[in-house]
Amino acid sequence: MLGLLKRRSSSGFSPSSTAEEVTAGIDGSGLVAIVTGASHGIGAETCRVLALRGAHVVMSVRNLLSGASVREDILRKVPTAKVEVMEIDLSSMSYVRKFVVNFNALNLQLNILIYNRFSAHGQSKLANILHSSELSNHMKGAATVCYLALHPRVAGVTGKYFIDFDDVGLKYPATDKELAKRLWDFSGSLIP
Incomplete structure (x- = not known):
């Protein structure tokens, strides 16, 4: 188990890295x-x-x-x-x-x-992923969040899903651009 916490991802950080560590010098x-x-x-x-x-x-x-x-x-x-x-x-x-x-x-x-x-699961998680993807066309913990918010290695990266600093490579239906657009439009129609 300890080996999993020390495993380094392609970013150079491990699951045990802290938010301060992954943003040091940024x-x-x-x-x-x-x-x-x-x-x-x-x-x-x-x-x-x-x-x-x-x-x-x-x-x-x-x-x-x-x-x-x-x-x-x-x-x-x-x-x-x-x-x-x-x-x-x-x-x-x-x-x-x-x-x-x-x-x-x-x-x-x-x-x-x-x-x-982080309480959403199932179809609502898919909806979050699709919304993130479509949001890029329109405009696990704090370490990964802060890494994604500040680190130059991921500057300009949008509409992706990350676990322990790595893009996990989404599969269908999370990659369905037409479904993302339809969800975006439908959600917009619910807002008066």
């Missing part, structure tokens, strides 16, 4: 990142490491008090961090619209969007 200054699920766990760690590397982080949270606590912790560890906390409930379109209005009021150019919700 300057995220000038980048703006929105991270959902940012008030705990992987989301909070992702925010901390992105802020540590200089990115302006917008924490999107359901609970503003929890988000504020994480923000304070980040600022204690990284006093120069640029971190905002904004409320969102992704199950409510009115909250999503309010979040968009509030984010736009910040006059920031969004560079990185990290949808940090």
Whole structure:
């Protein structure tokens, strides 16, 4: 079992690599990142490491008090961090619209969007993959997320699915561009 944790991927990192290790030496200054699920766990760690590397982080949270606590912790560890906390409930379109209005009021150019919700499985996971693929046509943990957000080796890579820093090479139906487009269009039709 220990051998699996030490195995290096093609990126040069292993499953036991930390978010700080995989982003060491990377300057995220000038980048703006929105991270959902940012008030705990992987989301909070992702925010901390992105802020540590200089990115302006917008924490999107359901609970503003929890988000504020994480923000304070980040600022204690990284006093120069640029971190905002904004409320969102992704199950409510009115909250999503309010979040968009509030984010736009910040006059920031969004560079990185990290949808940090790992509870989806099955067809909803396929929907996430297809949406990611189509999103690129339109505009496991914190280590892999931060690697993908900041590392120059994957700059410009979109619409892929990664495990332990490696592109896992999606299979049909996750590679079906027509299905991705139809899902994108259908989802858009649900938004008033």
